[in-house]
Amino acid sequence: MRLRPIAALSAAAVAVLLLAGCASGQGTAQPTGTAAADLCAAQAKPGEASDSVKVDGEVGKPSKATFEKPLEPKALQVSVLDEGTGDAVKPGDFVSYAMTAYNAKTGEELATVGYKPGEFLPSQLSAATVLGQVFGCGKIGERVVAAFPASDTAQSEVYVLDLLGTVPTAAWGEPQAEPAGLPKVKLADNGAPTITIPEGQDPPTATEVATLKKGDGYKVQQGDYTLIQYTGVRWSDGKTFDSTWEKNTPATLTTTQVVKGFQKALEGQTVGSQVLVVIPPAEGYGEGKINEADLKGETLVFVVDILGAQSATAGAATE
Incomplete structure (x- = not known):
């Protein structure tokens, strides 16, 4: 039922x-x-x-x-x-x-x-x-x-x-130590991030995930639904190609309906956390396009705020 x-x-x-x-x-x-x-x-x-x-x-x-x-x-x-x-x-x-x-x-x-x-x-x-x-x-x-x-x-x-x-519409977790060798993140008063790529530094060849704020909520599992804020920029030029902050609304998605690198940024994290993830092309968009922005061969950098999550199995109780 x-x-x-x-x-x-x-x-x-x-x-x-x-x-x-x-x-x-x-x-x-x-x-x-x-x-x-x-x-x-x-x-x-x-x-x-x-x-x-x-x-x-x-x-x-x-x-x-x-x-x-x-x-x-x-x-x-x-x-x-x-x-x-x-x-x-x-x-x-x-x-x-x-x-x-x-x-x-x-x-x-x-x-x-x-x-x-x-x-x-x-x-x-x-x-x-x-x-x-x-x-x-x-x-x-x-x-x-x-x-x-x-x-x-x-x-x-x-x-x-x-x-x-x-x-809140921005991550509220406990700030963590700044990760070395990764892009810098500065937050506006409303929580919107500005991401600065390290000058003259080659991007990592494997996906790297760093927790910037550690929430104490539910831990996100594979296939869960999430409510998130995010900003994504290219490593090559630091330009933003997608951002929920610019759209003035968080996004709702499942962890298995995103690229592999983004999935790694969500699963295992706790609600209230803010995550920085650097995604090489192999676990990003590879040769494809998203939102009309050409991301062919690009290493991508995201800052993701995890505002909520719902277990993929939660609906079983209502069937």
């Missing part, structure tokens, strides 16, 4: 959205007062169905919900059980959250996901997403009950969701 695919509320649905290019990363423009107000107004109203759900358990831990069956809401209903005590979220914020889902007709528990590291990618809030309609501009620590109506593709369902925190 597959849960309702609502902006990463189902781990299985997340995988589908990632492959379709529709998951986290829709832009990080700073909210205006109107946008912030729109997010507050976006939260769905409570109703008889959502108000009838009784929930046991602390915020931040798996819950147990009970309700008179069946529940048959005609529209999305959201009841706030705990308003939270942290900062209010804003449009464009990337948030971490967790949930337990139930069949609204039978009361059967369908899945509990997000309370352990590596079960969900952070997702971006906006008034246009279902996640925005669930949490609105709530405070960190908010717990809600969301009752979803049945549709042509999904049964009616009940979710108990916890808003756990916001996720």
Whole structure:
């Protein structure tokens, strides 16, 4: 059974959205007062169905919900059980959250996901997403009950969701010793890197990976989904050929859908880390092109910030 695919509320649905290019990363423009107000107004109203759900358990831990069956809401209903005590979220914020889902007709528990590291990618809030309609501009620590109506593709369902925190858009790990013999990295106030190639130095002939900041989060495994920021430059001239910072949005990808050298930069690293990787042509783009930029025979240098990761097997719990 597959849960309702609502902006990463189902781990299985997340995988589908990632492959379709529709998951986290829709832009990080700073909210205006109107946008912030729109997010507050976006939260769905409570109703008889959502108000009838009784929930046991602390915020931040798996819950147990009970309700008179069946529940048959005609529209999305959201009841706030705990308003939270942290900062209010804003449009464009990337948030971490967790949930337990139930069949609204039978009361059967369908899945509990997000309370352990590596079960969900952070997702971006906006008034246009279902996640925005669930949490609105709530405070960190908010717990809600969301009752979803049945549709042509999904049964009616009940979710108990916890808003756990916001996720920075730049690596936040502990700075490490500067690696010798590799390009220098200078960070702007927002975390965007400037990469300087060593003058007159030949590039390495094998991929080299150095951790610039060491995060303490989930360790990325082969095939995992990741949420990252990166900048890539050519060793030959130091010019940038691709950067999420220039696009103003992190990227979502799997470790096995990138070139070998980039894969080595991700797997084994922890969430919150920043990684410098130098990739020779054999483990880069070789004779190919990317983003209309000619990278034939180029040694590539990337600085990668790992903002989140989701295990490739996380969706198994929701099937």
